[in-house]
Amino acid sequence: MTGDRVPVWVVDDQASFRLATAAALAATEDFVMAGECQTGESAMELIRGGDAGIVLMDIHMPGMGGIEATRRIRAAHPDLMVVLMSTYDVEDLPAGAADCGAAAYLHKENLSPHLLTRLWRAAH
Amino acid sequence: MSLSQDLFDRCAKNRFELLLYAGLALYLGVGVLLPLGLYKWVLRSPWWLAIVAVCVAWCVVLGAAMRLARHGRYEQSVTLVCIGNWAALLFVTLIVPDLLSVWVLGTLVPVAFAQNYISWQRGLAFTAVTAGCVMAMAALARFQNIANLGAHTPRGIQSAIFIPALALLALFLLVIVWNNAAALRLSESLLAQRADELAASRTRLITAADEERRRLERDLHDGAQQHLVALAVLLQLARSAEHDRYQPLLSEASGLLETAIAEIRRLAHGIYPPLLVSGGLTEALPAVAARAPIPVKINLQGLRRYPASIEAALYFCCSEALQNAAKHGGPVTTVTVTAQADDRMLTLTISDTGRGFDPATEGNGLTNMTDRLSAIGGHLAIHTAPGRGTRVTASIATPVQEGCPELPEKRRPRLGQTLHRP
Numbered sequence: 217m218t219g220d221r222v223p224v225w226v227v228d229d230q231a232s233f234r235l236a237t238a239a240a241l242a243a244t245e246d247f248v249m250a251g252e253c254q255t256g257e258s259a260m261e262l263i264r265g266g267d268a269g270i271v272l273m274d275i276h277m278p279g280m281g282g283i284e285a286t287r288r289i290r291a292a293h294p295d296l297m298v299v300l301m302s303t304y305d306v307e308d309l310p311a312g313a314a315d316c317g318a319a320a321y322l323h324k325e326n327l328s329p330h331l332l333t334r335l336w337r338a339a340h
Numbered sequence: 341m342s343l344s345q346d347l348f349d350r351c352a353k354n355r356f357e358l359l360l361y362a363g364l365a366l367y368l369g370v371g372v373l374l375p376l377g378l379y380k381w382v383l384r385s386p387w388w389l390a391i392v393a394v395c396v397a398w399c400v401v402l403g404a405a406m407r408l409a410r411h412g413r414y415e416q417s418v419t420l421v422c423i424g425n426w427a428a429l430l431f432v433t434l435i436v437p438d439l440l441s442v443w444v445l446g447t448l449v450p451v452a453f454a455q456n457y458i459s460w461q462r463g464l465a466f467t468a469v470t471a472g473c474v475m476a477m478a479a480l481a482r483f484q485n486i487a488n489l490g491a492h493t494p495r496g497i498q499s500a501i502f503i504p505a506l507a508l509l510a511l512f513l514l515v516i517v518w519n520n521a522a523a524l525r526l527s528e529s530l531l532a533q534r535a536d537e538l539a540a541s542r543t544r545l546i547t548a549a550d551e552e553r554r555r556l557e558r559d560l561h562d563g564a565q566q567h568l569v570a571l572a573v574l575l576q577l578a579r580s581a582e583h584d585r586y587q588p589l590l591s592e593a594s595g596l597l598e599t600a601i602a603e604i605r606r607l608a609h610g611i612y613p614p615l616l617v618s619g620g621l622t623e624a625l626p627a628v629a630a631r632a633p634i635p636v637k638i639n640l641q642g643l644r645r646y647p648a649s650i651e652a653a654l655y656f657c658c659s660e661a662l663q664n665a666a667k668h669g670g671p672v673t674t675v676t677v678t679a680q681a682d683d684r685m686l687t688l689t690i691s692d693t694g695r696g697f698d699p700a701t702e703g704n705g706l707t708n709m710t711d712r713l714s715a716i717g718g719h720l721a722i723h724t725a726p727g728r729g730t731r732v733t734a735s736i737a738t739p740v741q742e743g744c745p746e747l748p749e750k751r752r753p754r755l756g757q758t759l760h761r762p
Contacts (some may be wrong), residue, residue: 232596239589243564243577261591276561303684325572328580 222336223250223269226254227259227285228301229277233324238270244329246336256285260292266293270336272327275302275313283312290317297339350454355519356409359453360421364402366512370505371395371432382497387435388488398428415462418454422466425450426473430480437481438490439502445509453516456523473702497548515595541711548613548708559607567600616655620645624655625677635674642681646738649716655733657709657720659688661732664705669694669730686738691731696724706732 226237234252241249250269252327253259257279263271271289275282286298300318302309303325313321320335372395379388390630406415429443436443451470455463490498574593578586608614618665622643629636645651656678665675673694680687699722709732710720718736 230566230570231598232567232570233573235592236573239574239592240577243581243585303561303569324566324569327573328576330580 221248222246223248223267224272224332225251225253225259225263225269226272227253227256227277227282228272229254229273230274233274237327240327240329240332246333247329248276248288256280256282256288259285260288263293263296265291269297270332271296272322273298273300273318274324275300275304275309276335281310283310283316286316286318287312297336299335352523353409355523356414356417356457357406359516359519360402360406360409362512362515363421363449364399364406367398367402368509370579370710371398371428374501378493378497382494383489383492385487385489387489391432391435394428394431398424414457415459416449418457421463422450422469426469430473430477433477433480434484434544435487436489437485438498439505440477440481442502442505442509443477443508445513447473447477449509449513449516452513453521456520495634531712541714544707545711545715547653548711549554556607556611559610563607564600567596567603571600577741608743612652613655617649619656621679623731624651625658625679628655628659628662629675629677632666632675634662634666634669636662637674637676639677640679643679643686645679650686650721650736650738651719653709653716653718654686654736657713657719657734658688658690660705660709661692661730664703665690665692665694665730668697681738683740684737685735686735687735689731689733691729696726696728696730698726699724709734 224237224241225271226234226249228234228237238252239248241247249269251262252289253262255277256273258273259273273282273286273289280288282300282302286300289296289298298318300309300316300321301311301324302321303323308323309321319339322331344516372392375388375391375395379385379392401420405417405420405424408414408420425447429447433440433443447470451466454466460468543629571593574589574596578589578593581589613624613628615627620643622640625640626638629638662675662677669675669692673692675692678689678691680689698727702722706720706722710722713720713734713736716736718734721733721735722730723733
C-alpha cells in the first residue's frame with residue numbers, strides 16, 4: 217500500500233506537533249505519514265496492523281494517555297514500533313513509561329528524519 | 341466572624357448594664373433606705389442623713405455612668421463609677437468606722453468589675469488607687485470616730501445590719517468574679533472558633549495557590565511550549581532542506597512563533613495584569629470590563645493607588661465576578677461595576693442582571709475571593725438568589741496616607757476592647 221516506505225502514525229492532541237511531524241515525514245524518502253489522531257482511543261481504532269511501522273505517541277493526552285495506548289497497541293500489533301514522545305525530562309515521566317512496550321523515548325524537539333531512520337534501522 | 345463578634349459585644353453590654361443596675365439597687369437599699377429607717381426608728385442622728393445624702397449623690401453618679409454606657413463609652417463610665425465609689429466609701433468610713441469590713445468589700449467591687457472594660461495601664465492604676473483607698477479607710481477607722489454612732493446604736497441592730505450587709509457584698513463580689521470568668525470563657529471559645537476559621541481559610545488559600553500553579557504549568561506546557569517544540573522541529577528540517585523546500589518550512593515556523601508569543605502574552609496577563617501595576621484600579625478595572633464578553637457599565641469614584649495586596653484582591657475579585665456573570669448569567673446579562681472610596685474605606689460592587697444562584701452552591705472562585713479579602717482584612721458579601729441577579733460587594737479599610745504604605749496592623753480586640761472607643 218505504501219510501496220517500500222515505512223508507515224508512520226502520529227498520535228498527539230497538539231495540532232502544531234502533528235504539523236511538524238508531517239513536514240518531517242514529507243522531507244524523507246523512507247517514511248510516509250499513515251495517519252494522525254488526537255487521542256489514544258482514536259489511535260486504537262485507526263491503527264491497523266499488518267505491515268511493520270512506527271507509531272509516534274505523545275505521553276500526555278486527554279483520555280487513556282499515551283502509556284496505556286502504547287500498551288494496548290503493542291498487545292494488538294506486536295509488529296508496530298511505538299516511540300513515546302513528550303517535552304518532559306526523562307526523570308519526570310510517569311511510571312509505566314519504561315515497561316509499556318515502547319521502543320524508545322524521544323524529546324519532541326529532537327524529531328528529525330535522520331533520528332527516525334536510525335531508530336528504524338536499530339530495530340530491524 | 342462578625343456574627344460571633346456581635347454576640348460578644350452584646351454579651352459584654354448586657355453584663356455591664358446588669359451589674360450597674362445591681363449596684364444601684366444595692367446602694368439604694370443599704371445606703372439610702374436603711375439609714376433613713378435607722379434615723380426614724382433607732383437613733384435620731386444627723387449623721388444618718390449625711391450617709392443618705394452621700395449615697396443619693398452616689399446613685400446620681402451611677403445614673404450618669406449608665407448614660408455613658410448606653411452611648412458605648414464604657415471606659416469613661418467605669419472610671420466615673422470607680423472614682424465615685426472611692427469618694428463615697430471614704431466618707432462613710434469616716435461616719436461609721438465600725439463597718440470597715442463592709443466598706444472595704446464595697447471598695448473592691450467596681451475595680452473587680454472594671455478590668456474587662458479598661459486598658460491594662462488604667463486597670464493597674466485603679467488597683468493601686470483602690471489599695472491606697474483601703475489603707476486610708478483603715479487608718480480613718482482606727483484613728484477617727486467623729487460621729488460615734490456605734491456607741492448609741494443597740495448592739496443587736498448593729499449585728500442585724502453588719503452581718504447580712506457583709507454577706508451581700510461578698511456575694512456581689514463573687515458574682516462579679518464569676519461573671520469575669522464567664523466572659524473570659526466566651527472570649528476563649530470565640531478565639532478558638534476564629535482560629536479554626538483562620539486555619540480553614542489558610543488551607544483553602546494554599547490549595548488555591550497550588551491549583552493556580554498547576555494550571556500555569558498546564559498552560560505553559562500545552563500552549564507555548566508545544567508551539568516552540570514544533571518550531572524547533574521545523575527549523576531543524578529547514579536547515580537540512582533543499583533550497584526550494586525550506587521557504588514553506590520557514591513560513592510555517594514563523595506562524596508557530598507568533599502563536600507562541602501571543603500565548604505567552606495571554607498567560608503573563610493572566611498571572612498579573614500589567615495595567616494594574618502601572619495604573620492601579622482606575623486603569624485596570626475599565627480594561628477588564630472592556631474585555632468581558634457581556635456589556636459592563638463602570639462607575640469609579642474617589643479611587644487612588646493602594647497597596648498592591650488590596651489592588652490585586654479587588655481586581656481579581658472583579659474579574660472573577662465578571663467571569664461568573666458571563667458564564668452563568670444568561671444571554672442578556674449586563675453588569676454594573678461601582679467603586680466608591682473615601683479616606684478610610686474602599687467598596688467595590690459588581691452587580692449583574694443574570695440568573696443568580698443558590699448561595700449554598702457558591703463556587704470555588706468566590707470562596708477563594710472571600711478568603712483572599714479576609715486575609716488582608718477585607719470582607720466579601722454575596723447577595724443572590726435564583727432569578728434575582730447577583731451582587732458581589734468587596735469592602736476593605738484602606739491606609740489613610742497617600743502613596744502605598746503598608747496596611748495598618750490588624751488588631752485583635754482584647755476582652756471587651758471593642759466596646760471601648762477612645
